[in-house]
Amino acid sequence: MRRLLIRSLTVAVAVLLGVYLFIFGRGYTLILDNNAVDLGGTRYPAPAAAEIVVDRRGGIEIFARERDTISLKGPFHRVELRVMDRGGKVLSTVSRNFTLTGSPTHELLVAPLAAGAAGFIREFSDEPLLSAPVPAGSPGEGPVPVPVPAGSPGEGPVPAPAPAGAGGPSPGGTGP
Amino acid sequence: MKNPRFTRAGAAAFLMDNAVPLLFVLISAVAIPFSGFSAVYLIQELLVRLARNSFLVLALLVPIMAGMGLNFGMTLGAMAGEIGLLFVINHHITGVHGVALAMLLSVPLSALVGWLTGIVLNKAKGREMVTSFILAFFANGIYQLMVLYGMGSIIPVGNPALVLSRGYGIRNAVNLVEIRQALDNLILVRLGPFSIPLVTVLVITGMCLFILLFRRTKLGQDMRAVGGDMAIAEAAGIDVERTRTLSIVISTVLAGIGMIVYLQNVGTLNTYNSHEQVGMFSIAALLVGGASVSRAGIANVFLGVCLFHLMFIISPTAGKNLIGSAMLGEYFRVFISYGVISVALVLYALRRQRGRAGASPGETAGGGES
Numbered sequence: 252m253r254r255l256l257i258r259s260l261t262v263a264v265a266v267l268l269g270v271y272l273f274i275f276g277r278g279y280t281l282i283l284d285n286n287a288v289d290l291g292g293t294r295y296p297a298p299a300a301a302e303i304v305v306d307r308r309g310g311i312e313i314f315a316r317e318r319d320t321i322s323l324k325g326p327f328h329r330v331e332l333r334v335m336d337r338g339g340k341v342l343s344t345v346s347r348n349f350t351l352t353g354s355p356t357h358e359l360l361v362a363p364l365a366a367g368a369a370g371f372i373r374e375f376s377d378e379p380l381l382s383a384p385v386p387a388g389s390p391g392e393g394p395v396p397v398p399v400p401a402g403s404p405g406e407g408p409v410p411a412p413a414p415a416g417a418g419g420p421s422p423g424g425t426g427p
Numbered sequence: 428m429k430n431p432r433f434t435r436a437g438a439a440a441f442l443m444d445n446a447v448p449l450l451f452v453l454i455s456a457v458a459i460p461f462s463g464f465s466a467v468y469l470i471q472e473l474l475v476r477l478a479r480n481s482f483l484v485l486a487l488l489v490p491i492m493a494g495m496g497l498n499f500g501m502t503l504g505a506m507a508g509e510i511g512l513l514f515v516i517n518h519h520i521t522g523v524h525g526v527a528l529a530m531l532l533s534v535p536l537s538a539l540v541g542w543l544t545g546i547v548l549n550k551a552k553g554r555e556m557v558t559s560f561i562l563a564f565f566a567n568g569i570y571q572l573m574v575l576y577g578m579g580s581i582i583p584v585g586n587p588a589l590v591l592s593r594g595y596g597i598r599n600a601v602n603l604v605e606i607r608q609a610l611d612n613l614i615l616v617r618l619g620p621f622s623i624p625l626v627t628v629l630v631i632t633g634m635c636l637f638i639l640l641f642r643r644t645k646l647g648q649d650m651r652a653v654g655g656d657m658a659i660a661e662a663a664g665i666d667v668e669r670t671r672t673l674s675i676v677i678s679t680v681l682a683g684i685g686m687i688v689y690l691q692n693v694g695t696l697n698t699y700n701s702h703e704q705v706g707m708f709s710i711a712a713l714l715v716g717g718a719s720v721s722r723a724g725i726a727n728v729f730l731g732v733c734l735f736h737l738m739f740i741i742s743p744t745a746g747k748n749l750i751g752s753a754m755l756g757e758y759f760r761v762f763i764s765y766g767v768i769s770v771a772l773v774l775y776a777l778r779r780q781r782g783r784a785g786a787s788p789g790e791t792a793g794g795g796e797s
Contacts, residue, residue, distance in 0.1 A: 269531050276524020278605055324521055355519045 275325045279351045280375075283311060283319045285361040288380045290370050295362035302333040302341075303361070313361065326350050334365045347371070447771045448717045451734040454763060455741065461748050462741040467620045469740060476736040477729065478611060478627040479692040483685035483709045484716075484728045485634050486678050490555075491723045492642070493674035494654030497710045500544040500559035500675060504682030505702035506570045507536035512687060512696055513578070516601060517586045523613055525606040526691050533683035540566065541679030545672030552657070556720070563706060571699060597698050607694035627688065634681070635725050650674050654721070685709075711735055711764060714771045721775075738764055 283303055288295045297315040304310045305321060306328050313319055314337075332345045345364055349372045351357055356375035364371035442449065459469070483501070490498040511529035520528050544562060551558040578584045579595030589597055611624035641647045649670045652660040661667050686705060690696055697704075713723055716731020738760050746756010 265531060265534075269528060272524045272528040272531065273518065273520060276520040276522065276528060278519045278521035322521075324524070 277325065277351075278355065279323045280356045281305070281321050281323050281351070282356065282358045282375060283313055283321065283361060284358050284380070285313045285315055285317050286380050288360045288362045290360075290363050290368060293368070294381070295360075295366050295368065297362045298334045298342075298365045299337050300335040300339070301361050301365065302335060303359070304331040304333075305329070323351065326352055330359065330364065332361065332364050443774075445717050446774065447715055447767050448730055448734060450767055451715055451738065455734065455737050458738075458741045458745040461745040463744060463748060464741060469737070471621055472740045473733055473737065474621060474623060475692070476739075477732055478624050478631070479689050480709065480712065480732050480736065481631045481728060482634055482688045483682060483705060484712050484732055485631070485638060485725070486681035486685050487709060487713050488638055488723055488725070488728070489641070489650070489677045489681070490674045491718070491721065492647070492654055493650040493671055494657070494721065495548060495671060495674060496556040496720045497713070498559055498675065498678045498682075499556060499563050499706055499710065500541070500548070500566075501678060501682035501709065502563035502702045502706040503540040503544060503566045504533075504537040504679035505686040505705050506566065507540060507679070508533045508683040508686030508690070509696060509698070509702060510536060510574075511683070512603065512606075512690060513574075513584075513589065513597060513601070513698075516603065516605065516696075517584050517589055519586070519605065521605040522609045523606075526609050526687060529606070529687050530684050533687060534680055537680040537683035538676055541676035542672060544679060545675040548675060549668045549671055563703075567703065570702075574698060599698055601696040601698055603690060603694050603696055606691050608692060610688065610691050627692075630688065638725060646670070646673065708735070711768050714768045715764070719771070719775045721779075735764065 285297050285301060287297045300312065300314050302310040302312050305323065308321075310333070311319055311321065327348070327350055329346065329348050332347075333341045334343045334345070335341050343365070345367055347364065349359075351372070354374040358373050358375050360371045360373065360380070363369075483505075486501055486504070487498055490496065508529065511531075511533035514532055515525040515529045544559065547562055548555045548558055573582075575596045577595075578597050579590045584590050584597070589601060591598055608624075610630070611627050614625040616623045616625045642651065649660070649665045650673075652663060652665055653667050653670045657667050660670075686702065689705060690701065712731040712735040713727060714731065715735040716723075716727035716729070718724070718727035718731065742756045742760035743753040744756070746759055747753040750756065
C-alpha cells in the first residue's frame with residue numbers, strides 16, 4: 252500500500268511538473284504591429300511613434316506603419332507602451348497585462364493599446380486590420396500622432412466606415 | 428630491493444591492461460604538433476565534448492556492473508530522447524523548460540523500451556552484446572516507421588518546421604534552435620580563456636555521484652553479484668533476471684537523458700541516424716578509456732571521452748597538414764579508432780579464453796560474450 256502511494260505520488264508530481272513545463276516553457280512570437288486597426292466597429296489610428304517594453308526588457312521603438320517581432324516565453328506578460336511624437340517626446344504611457352495561449356504567433360496591435368482598448372492581442376492571422384481602405388489624410392495614416400485621452404471629443408478612435416458585408420476583424424486574443 | 432623480474436612483469440601487465448589508452452595517447456602526441464592547434468583551443472574543445480558526451484558514456488556503466496557487457500541497446504534510449512525532443516519542438520517549448528520536459532517525456536518511453544530490452548536479453552544470456560546490437564537495428568526500423576510515416580498522419584504534428592512538405596513524416600534534420608545549449612548556457616563560467624557550462628558539469632557530476640552511491644545500494648550490490656557469477660547470485664537468493672532487467676532499464680533511461688544533453692549542445696537533430704552514431708561513439712569512447720566488456724569505471728569514461736574526441740578534433744587538420752587531405756586524416760582516424768577498439772575486444776576475448784582454460788570446469792564467468 253505504501254509502495255503504491257509513493258509510486259502514485261511520483262507519477263502525479265511528474266505529470267504536474269510536465270504540465271508546468273509545458274505551459275510556462277512555451278515560446279511565442281509576438282508581432283508588434285503599429286498600423287491603424289478597426290476593432291469592434293471603431294477605427295484606432297496608429298501613433299506616429301511608440302516605444303514598447305515587454306516584461307521590462309529593452310524597449311523597441313516602432314513608427315507608424317511599421318512591424319517588428321519579439322520572442323516571449325510563457326503565457327503571462329506585461330506590456331508598457333510609450334506613445335511618442337516623431338521627435339521622441341513621450342505623450343502618454345499605457346501599461347497592460349496580457350495572456351498568450353494557443354497559436355505560437357500572436358499580434359500586439361499598438362493602435363488599440365495606445366487607446367486603452369481591449370483586444371490589442373490577437374492570434375496571428377492574415378485578415379486585414381482595416382475593414383475598408385483608409386481615405387487619404389485620415390488620422391491613422393497621417394504623420395501626426397493621435398494621443399487618445401479618454402472621452403475627449405473630436406479626437407481618438409473614430410468609427411470605422413462599414414462596407415457592405417464586412418464585419419471587421421474579430422478582436423480575438425485575451426484582454427488585460 | 429625490488430625484484431627486476433617483478434617490475435618487468437608489472438610493466439608488461441600495465442602495458443597489456445592499458446594498451447588501448449596508451450596507443451591513443453601515443454597517436455595523439457604525434458598528431459597534435461601536426462594539427463597546429465593551440466593548447467587553449469584543444470582544451471576548450473575537449474571541455475565542450477566532455478560536457479556533450481560524458482552523460483551518454485556514463486549510461487553504459489550500470490549494465491557492465493551487472494555483467495551484461497556494453498549496452499548497444501542504449502540506442503533505444505537515445506530514440507526515446509529524440510521523441511521527447513520532437514514533442515518539445517513541435518509545441519515550441521523553449522529553453523531549459525524544453526530540455527527538462529523532453530527529459531521528463533523520455534523517461535517513461537526509455538523505461539518501457541529498456542524493460543522490453545531487458546526481457547529479450549534475459550532470453551539471450553551470454554550473448555547480450557550482439558543481441559542488443561541487433562535489437563537496436565530492429566528498434567531503429569520501428570522508430571523510422573513511426574517517425575517517417577506515423578508522425579503527421581497518426582500522431583499529430585503541427586509544426587511546419589518539423590513535418591515534410593508532403594504532410595506527414597519528420598524532416599531529416601531538425602533545427603533545435605529553441606533549446607540550443609539551453610542547459611550549457613544557463614550558467615556559463617568564464618575561467619581565463621575557457622568557458623565552462625556549469626549546469627551541464629553539475630548534471631554530469633550528479634550522475635557520477637549517483638553511480639558511486641548506486642554501487643553501495645542493495646540493488647547495486649546485487650548487480651555486482653550477478654555480474655560476478657549468476658549461478659552464485661541466484662543461489663544467494665538474488666532475482667537475477669529482475670536485476671539484469673533493471674540494469675538495462677536504468678541504462679536506457681540514462682541514455683535517453685544523455686541524448687538530450689548531447690543534442691541540446693549540438694543544436695541539430697539528425698532525425699534518422701543521430702542515435703546510431705551516439706551508441707557507437709559512446710561505446711568506442713568507453714573502450715578507448717581502458718574499459719573492457721566486464722570492467723569499467725568513471726575514470727575510464729572521462730579518459731575515453733578525452734582521448735576519443737581528441738582524435739576527432741586533431742585528425743582532419745593533422746591529416747591535411749601531413750598528407751595534404753583532411754579526408755585522408757579522417758579516414759585515418761576512423762581506421763585507427765575502430766581498429767583499436769577491435770583490438771580491445773579481441774584482447775578481452777583472448778584474456779577471457781585464457782581465464783576459462785585456467786579455471787576449473789565448474790567455474791563460470793558472468794556476463795558478456797567473448
